[in-house]
Amino acid sequence: MSKTIIEHSAASEVFNRDEPYVDWHDETLWFVRQKRDKSSKLLPEWEQLREAASGIKNYVLSHMDELLVAFEEKAKANGVHVHWAADAAEHNEIVLNLLKQRNIDRMVKSKSMLTEECHMNEFLTKNGIEVIDTDLGERIVQLRNEPPSHIVLPAIHLKKKDIGDLFHEHLGTEAGATDPQYLTEAARQHLRDKFLTRRAALTGVNFAIAETGGFVVSTNEGNADMGAHLADIHIASMGFEKIIPKQRDLAVFLRLLARSATGQPITTYSSHFKKPRAGQEMHLIIVDNGRTTQLGRADFRNSLKCIRCGACMNTCPVYRRSGGHSYHNAVAGPIGSILAPNLDMTKNADLPFASTLCGSCSNVCPVKIDIHDQLYKWRQVLVKGGHVPQAKELGIKAMSVVLSQPRFYQWSGKLGRSLMRTIPFVVNNGMNPWFKQREMPEPPKESFRDWYIRNRKA
Amino acid sequence: MTSREKILQQIKLNKPAETPLPGITRFDSLYESTEAKFVETLTAIYTEVIVVKDYAELLAKAEELYASVTNRASTIPALSSWTDFSLNDPDPHALELIEIAILQAEFGVAENGAVWISENHLAHRALPFITQNLAFVIPRNAIVNNMHDAYERLVETTGWGCFISGPSKTADIEQSLVIGAHGARSLVIFLIEEP
Numbered sequence: 335m336s337k338t339i340i341e342h343s344a345a346s347e348v349f350n351r352d353e354p355y356v357d358w359h360d361e362t363l364w365f366v367r368q369k370r371d372k373s374s375k376l377l378p379e380w381e382q383l384r385e386a387a388s389g390i391k392n393y394v395l396s397h398m399d400e401l402l403v404a405f406e407e408k409a410k411a412n413g414v415h416v417h418w419a420a421d422a423a424e425h426n427e428i429v430l431n432l433l434k435q436r437n438i439d440r441m442v443k444s445k446s447m448l449t450e451e452c453h454m455n456e457f458l459t460k461n462g463i464e465v466i467d468t469d470l471g472e473r474i475v476q477l478r479n480e481p482p483s484h485i486v487l488p489a490i491h492l493k494k495k496d497i498g499d500l501f502h503e504h505l506g507t508e509a510g511a512t513d514p515q516y517l518t519e520a521a522r523q524h525l526r527d528k529f530l531t532r533r534a535a536l537t538g539v540n541f542a543i544a545e546t547g548g549f550v551v552s553t554n555e556g557n558a559d560m561g562a563h564l565a566d567i568h569i570a571s572m573g574f575e576k577i578i579p580k581q582r583d584l585a586v587f588l589r590l591l592a593r594s595a596t597g598q599p600i601t602t603y604s605s606h607f608k609k610p611r612a613g614q615e616m617h618l619i620i621v622d623n624g625r626t627t628q629l630g631r632a633d634f635r636n637s638l639k640c641i642r643c644g645a646c647m648n649t650c651p652v653y654r655r656s657g658g659h660s661y662h663n664a665v666a667g668p669i670g671s672i673l674a675p676n677l678d679m680t681k682n683a684d685l686p687f688a689s690t691l692c693g694s695c696s697n698v699c700p701v702k703i704d705i706h707d708q709l710y711k712w713r714q715v716l717v718k719g720g721h722v723p724q725a726k727e728l729g730i731k732a733m734s735v736v737l738s739q740p741r742f743y744q745w746s747g748k749l750g751r752s753l754m755r756t757i758p759f760v761v762n763n764g765m766n767p768w769f770k771q772r773e774m775p776e777p778p779k780e781s782f783r784d785w786y787i788r789n790r791k792a
Numbered sequence: 793m794t795s796r797e798k799i800l801q802q803i804k805l806n807k808p809a810e811t812p813l814p815g816i817t818r819f820d821s822l823y824e825s826t827e828a829k830f831v832e833t834l835t836a837i838y839t840e841v842i843v844v845k846d847y848a849e850l851l852a853k854a855e856e857l858y859a860s861v862t863n864r865a866s867t868i869p870a871l872s873s874w875t876d877f878s879l880n881d882p883d884p885h886a887l888e889l890i891e892i893a894i895l896q897a898e899f900g901v902a903e904n905g906a907v908w909i910s911e912n913h914l915a916h917r918a919l920p921f922i923t924q925n926l927a928f929v930i931p932r933n934a935i936v937n938n939m940h941d942a943y944e945r946l947v948e949t950t951g952w953g954c955f956i957s958g959p960s961k962t963a964d965i966e967q968s969l970v971i972g973a974h975g976a977r978s979l980v981i982f983l984i985e986e987p
Contacts, residue, residue, distance in 0.1 A: 362966075362967055365967070366967070379819040382816065382819065383819065385814065386814050386816060386817040388814075389811075389813065389814025389817075390813065390814060390817065392811040393811050393812065393813045393814070395807060395808055395811070396807055396808050396809060396810050396811045397807075397810070398803045398807050399800050399803040399804050399807065402800065402803070403800065412951070418794070418795040418796035418799055419795060420795040420798055420799060424795060468974070469964070470962045470964040470965070470973060471962075471964035474964065474965075487963075487964065487967075488964070489964050489965070490967075492966075493966060494965050494966045494968070497965050497966075514965040514966065514968035514970050515968075515970050517965055518962060518964075518965060518970040518972070518973060519972075522972065522973065522974060525974060526888075526974070529974070530885055530888060546949065548949070554960070554961050554962060554963075554973065555960055555961070555962050555973035555974045555975065556921045556960040556973060556974045556975025556976075557973070557974045559917070559918070559920075559921045559954070559975070560918070560921050560922065560974050560975065562917075563884060563916075563917040563918035563921065563922075564884055564885060564918055564922075574799065574803075579813070581943060581946065581947075581949070582817075582818070582940070582943040582944070583817065584939070584943060585817075585818070585938070585939035585940040585942065585943045586817055588939055588955075589903075589938070589939050596963075598837075598904075598957075599833065599903055599904035599905070599957070600901075600904035600905075600906050600939075600955065600957050601957070602956065602957055602958055602959070602960055602961055602975070603921075603954055603955070603956055603957075603960075603975070604906070604954065604955040604957075605952070605953075605954045606910075606949060606952065606953045606954060606955075607952055608949060608950070608951050608952060609950075609951030609952065610951075611917055611951070611952065612882075613882075620799070622795075622799045622802070626799060626802035626803055626806055627802075627806070629802075629803060629806040629807055629808075630802075630805070630806030632808070635806075635808060
């Protein structure tokens with residue numbers, strides 16, 4: 335995309351201008367996080383389940399090629415056409431050709447973060463294909479011409495008034511209507527017509543099973559099934575890391591996925607596709623797009639274990655107060671920030687810095703990805719590679735000078751404390767990023783070091 | 793080199809050292825009563841559970857519950873007198889008119905209220921989604937505790953199957969729960985004692 339990228343910190347500043355809005359965004363996501371906590375605590379084996387899921391995914395990383403080959407063989411035997419795409423462009427071409435060969439120019443799509451990553455909608459639209467997103471949240475952001483701000487809750491950044499206005503304009507609902515029931519009903523009618531008239535449906539893939547050649551798609555709304563079962567051709571797109579060895583492994587992952595995402599014990603629909611229905615074609619596209627490179631990065635390959643539950647976003651104090659769009663990447667939040675630099679280090683160099691490294695993301699991750707450690711490690715890689723703006727690099731260098739020289743450090747501390755006491759406006763102003771949204775603390779009279787020396791003597 | 797070969801070769805070069813499968817991946821859920829847990833879970837997700845003795849009682853219940861509804865479909869032969877909508881049209885688009893479908897399903901899962909339905913009992917995959925309202929019938933003794941138990945029952949699967957837990961829903965507008973997104977607006981589960 336040719337859009338200029340606004341750095342995370344700058345975009346967050348815009349997001350933070352409306353304080354009640356940010357508070358609402360923060361609380362809404364925290365509420366989802368609390369639902370996850372409640373739900374996970376009902377299972378005494380929760381931690382063991384996470385361990386099992388992590389172990390299975392580690393096995394997958396180290397047997398990826400064999401599992402994919404076994405999966406392909408089974409899927410083909412089941413009558414599914416399997417395609418391989420090295421990058422986003424190849425994926426998009428495959429989809430376009432499948433549609434063109436069948437003279438199809440309109441398609442419904444259920445949630446697929448991979449197609450967001452590949453910017454497939456823009457590509458298909460440019461080539462004369464109309465794509466309708468059918469997940470309610472995704473349809474909302476599509477009508478607004480913006481990307482989803484969250485992988486599970488695509489329109490979480492919007493208030494019902496925004497959606498009421500949007501539907502009034504596009505779906506002809508009453509002006510000023512904000513009742514979610516009424517608005518959802520309008521979307522149901524609008525999208526039912528699309529399901530009934532489109533000959534092609536594209537879905538994502540939550541899990542692909544090497545043992546059976548089948549794949550599972552999870553939704554709450556039923557839109558993936560409505561699309562796929564009514565269409566002549568079903569195209570499913572998956573990043574290759576979605577593979578799992580055995581069908582029984584689904585028990586582990588389906589028990590974790592929805593509980594981690596929204597606190598539900600399972601999504602409403604967990605649809606197991608194996609063979610096309612009579613008279614239907616089923617195509618599956620296995621996509622790399624940088625994943626093999628990530629697999630080769632010892633420090634970062636674990637990010638490929640992700641099952642896209644979004645728990646790390648809901649818990650992240652930075653995500654909750656900066657919004658998904660600030661991350662300028664298909665996948666936002668902590669997990670997005672460790673996936674994005676692999677795709678483009680220059681464009682995404684700011685993202686691993688959009689974190690306090692508090693570690694909450696790693697603690698809620700159902701497959702135990704060491705997210706905050708990877709954020710920290712990406713910072714080193716990005717600074718060493720010269721991908722970080724000079725101001726930040728200079729700041730880090732200056733800090734390293736101060737911190738590596740004890741006497742200089744003691745003197746700087748003393749100077750800082752006395753400045754804050756005598757001329758507080760030097761730090762209490764808009765130039766100081768630490769002053770934003772908070773008061774500066776009362777400076778202590780003495781440093782911990784001075785206190786320690788004094789008390790040791792006594 | 794094709795993309796397939798390129799991807800597989802890169803994976804071979806880049807994948808980590810071999811890790812074995814974890815030892816424990818299956819857990820037991822112990823409930824005082826599996827059925828009570830199933831009902832409790834479903835009640836929380838707006839799904840009514842009704843116990844019937846046999847197909848005759850099911851028919852009576854269906855007639856009572858859906859007396860004023862037209863476009864009634866079912867996959868259960870014992871309900872044929874109750875239906876007024878034929879499922880013989882092979883085109884799934886024709887199902888769009890259905891108001892209520894009562895479908896034979898296979899078993900339920902207590903921990904999450906999911907019911908497994910598959911092509912074993914279903915000629916149209918679209919049916920459980922396209923119908924405005926949905927009811928499943930499963931044997932009363934066919935409820936397992938958790939998903940590990942469920943997959944033990946699913947060693948052989950058909951071309952398509954689905955776990956369905958409650959009616960279709962969304963919370964995409966300000967996290968307000970709305971029942972009836974794209975799929976069924978309501979779900980009833982009949983537990984039949986003598987199937």
